[in-house]
Amino acid sequence: MNWEVVIGLEVHCQINTKTKAFCGCSTAFGSEPNTQTCPVCLGMPGQLPVLNTLAVDKTILTGLAIGAQINLESKFDRKNYFYPDLPKGYQITQFTVPLVEHGYIDITTKDRGDRRIGITRIHMEEDAGKSMHEGLDAVSHIDLNRSGIPLMEIVSEPDMRSSDEAIAYLKNLHQVIRFLGVSGADMEKGQFRCDANVSVRHPGDEFGTRTEMKNMNSFRFIKQAIDYEVMRQIEVIEDGGEVVQESRLWDSVKNESRSMRSKEEANDYRYFPEPDLPPLRVSQLEVDNIKAGMPELPHQLRARFETEFGLSAYDADVLTQTRELSDWYEALVAAHPADPKRCANWMANELLGRLKELNKNIEDSPVSPNQFGELMDRMGDNTISGKIAKDVLDAMLESGKSADAIIDEKGLKQVSDTGAIDAMILEIMAANQGQVDAYRGGKDKLFGFFVGQVMKASKGKANPGMVNQRLKELLKG
Amino acid sequence: MPFSSLSHIQTRLDNAETTAVEVAQLYLDRIATHNETLNAFVYIDAEHVLAQAEASDKHRAKHGARALEGLPIAVKDIFCTQNGPTQCCSNILKDFHAPYDAHVITKLKEAGAVLVGKTNMDEFAMGSSNETSAFGPCRNPWNTDTIPGGSSGGSAAAVSAALTPAALGTDTGGSIRQPASLTGITGLKPTYGRVSRRGIIAFASSLDQAGPMTRTVKDAAMITSVISGHDSGDATSVADAPELDWLAACDKTDMKGLRIGVPKEYFVEGMDAEVRASVEAALKQCEALGAELVDISLPNTKLAVAAYYVIAPSEASANLSRYDSVRFGHRCDNPEDLLDMYTRSRDEGFGAEVKRRILTGAFALSSGYYDAYYLKAQQVRTMIQQDFLTAFENVDIIATPTSPITAFKLGEKTDDPLTMYLSDIYTIAVNLAGLPGLSQPCGFSADLPVGLQWIAPAWREDVLLSAASAYEGATDWHNKSPKAFDEVSGGES
Ligand SMILES: [Zn+2]
Numbered sequence: 001m002n003w004e005v006v007i008g009l010e011v012h013c014q015i016n017t018k019t020k021a022f023c024g025c026s027t028a029f030g031s032e033p034n035t036q037t038c039p040v041c042l043g044m045p046g047q048l049p050v051l052n053t054l055a056v057d058k059t060i061l062t063g064l065a066i067g068a069q070i071n072l073e074s075k076f077d078r079k080n081y082f083y084p085d086l087p088k089g090y091q092i093t094q095f096t097v098p099l100v101e102h103g104y105i106d107i108t109t110k111d112r113g114d115r116r117i118g119i120t121r122i123h124m125e126e127d128a129g130k131s132m133h134e135g136l137d138a139v140s141h142i143d144l145n146r147s148g149i150p151l152m153e154i155v156s157e158p159d160m161r162s163s164d165e166a167i168a169y170l171k172n173l174h175q176v177i178r179f180l181g182v183s184g185a186d187m188e189k190g191q192f193r194c195d196a197n198v199s200v201r202h203p204g205d206e207f208g209t210r211t212e213m214k215n216m217n218s219f220r221f222i223k224q225a226i227d228y229e230v231m232r233q234i235e236v237i238e239d240g241g242e243v244v245q246e247s248r249l250w251d252s253v254k255n256e257s258r259s260m261r262s263k264e265e266a267n268d269y270r271y272f273p274e275p276d277l278p279p280l281r282v283s284q285l286e287v288d289n290i291k292a293g294m295p296e297l298p299h300q301l302r303a304r305f306e307t308e309f310g311l312s313a314y315d316a317d318v319l320t321q322t323r324e325l326s327d328w329y330e331a332l333v334a335a336h337p338a339d340p341k342r343c344a345n346w347m348a349n350e351l352l353g354r355l356k357e358l359n360k361n362i363e364d365s366p367v368s369p370n371q372f373g374e375l376m377d378r379m380g381d382n383t384i385s386g387k388i389a390k391d392v393l394d395a396m397l398e399s400g401k402s403a404d405a406i407i408d409e410k411g412l413k414q415v416s417d418t419g420a421i422d423a424m425i426l427e428i429m430a431a432n433q434g435q436v437d438a439y440r441g442g443k444d445k446l447f448g449f450f451v452g453q454v455m456k457a458s459k460g461k462a463n464p465g466m467v468n469q470r471l472k473e474l475l476k477g
Numbered sequence: 478m479p480f481s482s483l484s485h486i487q488t489r490l491d492n493a494e495t496t497a498v499e500v501a502q503l504y505l506d507r508i509a510t511h512n513e514t515l516n517a518f519v520y521i522d523a524e525h526v527l528a529q530a531e532a533s534d535k536h537r538a539k540h541g542a543r544a545l546e547g548l549p550i551a552v553k554d555i556f557c558t559q560n561g562p563t564q565c566c567s568n569i570l571k572d573f574h575a576p577y578d579a580h581v582i583t584k585l586k587e588a589g590a591v592l593v594g595k596t597n598m599d600e601f602a603m604g605s606s607n608e609t610s611a612f613g614p615c616r617n618p619w620n621t622d623t624i625p626g627g628s629s630g631g632s633a634a635a636v637s638a639a640l641t642p643a644a645l646g647t648d649t650g651g652s653i654r655q656p657a658s659l660t661g662i663t664g665l666k667p668t669y670g671r672v673s674r675r676g677i678i679a680f681a682s683s684l685d686q687a688g689p690m691t692r693t694v695k696d697a698a699m700i701t702s703v704i705s706g707h708d709s710g711d712a713t714s715v716a717d718a719p720e721l722d723w724l725a726a727c728d729k730t731d732m733k734g735l736r737i738g739v740p741k742e743y744f745v746e747g748m749d750a751e752v753r754a755s756v757e758a759a760l761k762q763c764e765a766l767g768a769e770l771v772d773i774s775l776p777n778t779k780l781a782v783a784a785y786y787v788i789a790p791s792e793a794s795a796n797l798s799r800y801d802s803v804r805f806g807h808r809c810d811n812p813e814d815l816l817d818m819y820t821r822s823r824d825e826g827f828g829a830e831v832k833r834r835i836l837t838g839a840f841a842l843s844s845g846y847y848d849a850y851y852l853k854a855q856q857v858r859t860m861i862q863q864d865f866l867t868a869f870e871n872v873d874i875i876a877t878p879t880s881p882i883t884a885f886k887l888g889e890k891t892d893d894p895l896t897m898y899l900s901d902i903y904t905i906a907v908n909l910a911g912l913p914g915l916s917q918p919c920g921f922s923a924d925l926p927v928g929l930q931w932i933a934p935a936w937r938e939d940v941l942l943s944a945a946s947a948y949e950g951a952t953d954w955h956n957k958s959p960k961a962f963d964e965v966s967g968g969e970s
Contacts, residue, residue: 039577043799045570046557046579046676048711078795080842082819089798142803270842272851275682275792277712 004203005230006210007166007196008158011173012151013183014127014191015055021126021150022049022092029189033143041148043087048276051076055150056280058182059099059124060290062152065176065297066119068103070287074123076274081267085129085142093153095271098123099280105156105176106299107168117169118157125151146190152183158197158207163226167219170194175298179323187217194222198229200237208233209243213250213257225250228257301326309333309340318348324363336373338380346376350390354397367396375403382463383407384414416463421454421470424462428453429474439475450475479507479639480958483548483696486642490537490547497537497547501530501591504549508594508640511962514621517635519554519612520561520595529591536589544703546589551641553632554595555602556687557676558582565678566610567600569800569807569826579676580711581645581687581704588703593641597631600828601797602652602680604628605900608891609830616887617660618959619925623884626656626900632690633660638962643691643700647677649684650785651879651904654916657690658879658928661918661957663945664690665697668935669911670715672701673708679796681789682713684908693955694917694945698723701938719936729943730950733767737944738872742778743903748881755920755927756878759948763876766947771872775864780857781906782898787841787854788909794838800826833894862910869934874944877903879916879928907932915941918954926957 020027023040040047063070077095100122108114129144154173160166174192177185185192194217199210213229216222228250233243247260296304298320305316305326319329329347333340351372355365375392378384384392384407395406407413415421428450429436439446454467478486478495489495505523512518526549533547557563557575564570578586585592597615599607607615607630617625618638625634629646633656636644646653648666657664665688672687679685689700702723708714739760744753760770802808802822809825812818827835841850868875880900890897907914912932919929929948933940949955 042804044577044805045563045565045573045575045678045799046674048675048713050710050712080795080798080839082798082801084801084803084815087799087804088795089801090795268844270794270839270844270847272791272795272842272847275713276679 002202003200003230003234005161005163005226006158006199006201006207007160007163007226008210009156009160009166009169009197010195011154011170012127012193012195013154013177013185015058015150015152016181016183016191017052017054017058017150019052020148021052021055021124022148025148027149031145033141033145036145037147041087042144043089049092051277051280052150055124056099056282057286057290058180059122059152060282060287061180061294062154062177062182063100063103063122064287064291064294065180066103066105066122068100068119068122070282071097071099071101072282072284072287073097074099074280076124076277076280077271078274080270083128083131084140085131085144085147087129087144087147091126091128092274092277093125094123096273105169105172107165107172109162109164109168111162112165115159115165117159117165120155120157122152122154125153127151158199163223163230166196166226167223170219170222172298175321179295179297181295181323187219190217193217196222196226196229198226198233199243200230200233208237209245211243211245212247214247214260216250218252221250221252224252224255225257228255232257295323305329305344309344311341311344315344315348318352319344322362324361328362328365328369331369332373335370336376338377342379343373343376347372350393354393358397366400367393371396371402378403378407382414382416382465384412385460385464388412388414388460412461414463415458415461416466418466418470421462421466422474424454424457425450425467425470425474428457436475440477447471447475479503480692480963481642482693483642483691483699484693486548487546487699491542497530497533497591498527500547501526501549501593504593504639504641507638511638511640514616515618515634515638515640516613516615517597517625517631517638517640518551518594519564519566519597519610519631522561522594525560526591526593533589533591543587543589545585545699548590548643549593549641550585550590550700551593551596551632551635551644552582553598553629553644553646555598555647555678555680556582556645557678558592558595560592561595563595563678564611565601566598566612567826567828567831568611569823571611571807573805575676577676580673580708582676584704584706585645590703596629596635596644599628599630599652600831601678601793602628602647602649602685603793603830603834605651605655605897606885606887606890607631607656608887609828611828614887617884617925618962619661620884621961623886623925624659626659626880626884628652628656629664629690630656633657633662633664636660636662636690636692638959643689643696645687645700645704646690647680647685647687648904648908648914649680649686649789650908651901653688653690654879654904654914654928654930655901657916658918658930659884659926661926661928661954661959662690662692663694663697663915663917663955664688665701665915665938665941666907666913667701667705667938668718668913669908670713671705671718671913671936671938673706673711673714675708675711675714679792681792682796683792684785684789686908694915694942694949695724695727697915698727698942721939723938723942726939726942727946729947731767732763732944732947735763735768735874735944736771736872737763737768738771738773738868738875740773740775740778740868740875740877742775743877745881748878749883749922751920751922752878752881752883752927755922756876756929759919759929759952760876762951763944763948766951768944773868773872773875775861775868775906777857777860777864778906781861781909782902784854784857784861785901785905785909786837786898787850788858790834790838791841791851792838794835794842797827797831797835802826830894858909861906865906865910865912865932865934873933874940875932876944877930877932879903879930883922883925883927903930911935913938913941915945917945917949918957919948919952920954921957926954
């Protein structure tokens with residue numbers, strides 16, 4: 001039987017403001033429990049929310065980056081439910097009129113190619129605190145440091161048809177958010193969390209009953225959870241059963257999901273307009289100003305890197321994976337503009353490979369863009385060969401010294417003096433008269449042997465181009 | 478002196494005829510004598526009161542007097558204060574101490590006022606008789622068998638019996654004006670957004686507004702001028718509200734050229750005949766002062782009570798969710814699990830009326846009912862606002878009775894919430910429209926005070942104060958005091 005998968009995603013993304021959404025408390029991660037709280041985010045009597053306008057600006061910026069409509073008047077609502085980590089007994093969110101609507105993210109997957117995934121809305125809301133039950137006997141602990149941290153909830157259309165598309169969407173969205181600098185989007189810290197709505201149907205049919213997989217914070221788990229859920233639903237239907245609309249929780253240890261609650265017992269959130277906050281009004285001028293300050297997005301950077309610097313699609317893609325990478329590359333070619341392609345190649349292949357082994361990101365690289373550029377220049381001016389350059393890079397990463405210092409210290413300067421190279425060649429020819437005769441007799445393949453001998457004699461320092469040229473000359477006899 | 482106005486005490490202080498300590502002691506003595514009868518105060522810290530008065534005298538000597546220097550002001554138990562408990566007269570907040578002052582409390586302190594204590598009120602301001610208080614009912618000084626009105630009943634009774642010269646109340650559906658009317662004092666509800674709500678325990682956020690309860694119109698102006706103004710900590714406090722010269726507005730002695738709208742819907746069958754007679758006499762007085770009476774219609778008034786009893790409980794149902802016993806407030810003994818902790822703590826902590834409103838509100842917001850109740854009520858609210866806008870195209874101010882009846886007997890209506898709700902029939906529309914309203918004494922019915930309500934366009938408290946001042950200047954109702962509490966007066970007032 002032919003099944004089609006339908007996936008819609010909801011992403012909760014913490015906005016990286018210094019202070020919380022509705023009070024002045026710090027949003028710093030990892031502090032002692034309940035040290036970043038105040039009467040407002042503790043839900044004390046008589047306390048009122050005051051909106052953090054920076055969080056609004058960052059949500060607008062995100063909306064503009066996904067080609068969405070910014071609602072100049074949006075509204076806050078209360079979502080009512082009881083839970084100990086929700087101090088007020090309601091969450092301030094945007095239910096009826098969100099700040100951002102009708103955007104999209106473009107994705108590419110192997111199986112389905114280029115596709116545009118619709119984004120229904122982005123609304124602002126506040127995070128809840130954290131409840132801790134594990135390792136505690138008959139009590140639970142609550143940490144309200146997270147209570148009131150601003151969130152964007154980014155809701156997609158049910159446009160994805162495979163877990164690969166879902167992951168591609170999430171990765172692109174994640175990348176855009178990181179490029180905009182609107183969120184740390186650190187998944188391990190819960191700054192980028194995903195709920196997946198999954199259903200299956202026969203192509204052309206109405207949507208099937210969906211289930212919601214809650215609160216996943218790794219791309220791998222999300223893919224596993226979706227794949228598991230698809231299989232489970234197909235099995236249920238093929239066994240003659242019906243999928244129950246419910247929320248499910250992914251257990252990443254057991255690699256299975258389990259039911260949280262079914263729709264019959266689902267909360268009625270009793271949404272209604274938040275009377276403590278007037279409608280959120282932004283002017284077109286403010287939106288335009290935010291738009292004017294919008295940084296280049298990954299796809300724009302990729303295109304520019306290809307045209308401006310002549311990079312391969314592969315290199316351009318690698319160097320635009322994160323904002324830090326593209327910034328690093330731009331700093332590199334700004335200071336050392338001689339050969340942007342060589343820079344890109346070496347950065348993508350040699351530097352990043354080595355950093356990966358050192359478990360470092362580009363922003364933690366012990367070699368600065370400028371130092372790396374000097375190394376590129378030493379290849380460009382034939383001071384060293386590419387082969388030597390790799391050794392120099394190793395030494396730079398280890399010692400933090402400049403390329404020139406290492407070249408000097410270790411005497412790695414390339415030999416480009418014709419006289420010195422000729423002398424070496426003649427010595428080798430004299431010592432290998434048999435091979436010289438054979439070469440001259442038509443055994444062309446022996447050319448490589450002579451190159452090897454010269455490079456060996458020069459300890460790799462001879463300029464390879466020159467060696468080739470002089471060998472050809474002298475071997476002619 | 479106890480029945481003196483705030484401004485009279487101020488003059489005596491300014492002339493060094495008395496001191497803030499003497500004044501404070503006088504009212505503390507009266508509280509000690511009479512509070513047992515009235516139950517107007519639920520918290521008094523005499524030492525703290527005298528310390529504030531002493532500090533005020535020192536401040537006056539050293540730096541001169543501030544706007545309310547040395548003047549005693551009591552506050553409803555709904556205002557968070559760092560000194561003493563803030564319990565909203567509810568068991569769920571028993572012994573709760575707020576680690577902060579409400580914005581208006583800060584403003585009073587900065588103006589040199591001496592905060593006298595916390596006054597009784599209906600639990601969470603839900604009631605019209607002060608009978609839902611967890612600390613027992615408060616009594617009306619004019620007849621201690623009757624209620625003082627509510628929800629700011631304690632503040633009203635305290636001012637009426639001169640246990641304090643002035644008090645703060647809050648008004649969500651009439652909670653300042655109705656008790657002011659029933660106890661023969663003046664009460665002002667400012668325009669919504671005029672006074673910061675920060676630190677005032679929320680009942681219905683879109684309706685709540687704090688205001689003064691005083692012996693005279695000018696006293697109300699003195700206090701409002703201090704507590705009003707934009708607060709960046711309250712997003713509903715309006716930043717560009719028109720500034721008023723509060724005290725100058727009270728200099729008015731006539732009503733020449735004033736067009737007073739008299740809505741026919743506010744004079745109906747079933748209202749107390751003497752209330753009607755008193756208000757009609759008051760309107761005649763206004764005519765004598767130069768005003769022109771204009772018959773107007775506020776056709777949607779009849780829907781106000783129904784709309785209010787959907788909107789206010791809806792907001793309250795969410796506002797009161799924070800009393801979940803997790804972080805503060807009453808928690809039941811030995812909860813079995815989370816659900817048991819929630820349900821038992823809230824069941825034990827909240828009184829019957831509060832529960833009734835939480836349930837009403839939760840129901841009105843439930844999916845499937847939202848459109849029929851909450852949304853419909855909001856539509857009615859818009860219609861009521863429109864009624865007033867239309868009326869104010871023709872008139873400067875509207876005059877009505879504050880309450881259709883005078884103070885009723887304790888227990889008389891407690892079993893009949895619907896009749897109880899109707900006692901706010903004349904005040905509720907003002908809150909729904911966000912307008913300023915003022916009640917002032919205008920007569921008696923069977924020895925119980927009757928109140929006259931003034932309603933002005935938004936931000937025009939000056940119009941209210943001018944009309945009420947002119948009326949007050951021409952009448953003597955505000956000088957009447959309940960005999961049982963006037964033993965030392967001998968004509969001095
Ligand atoms: Zn806070």
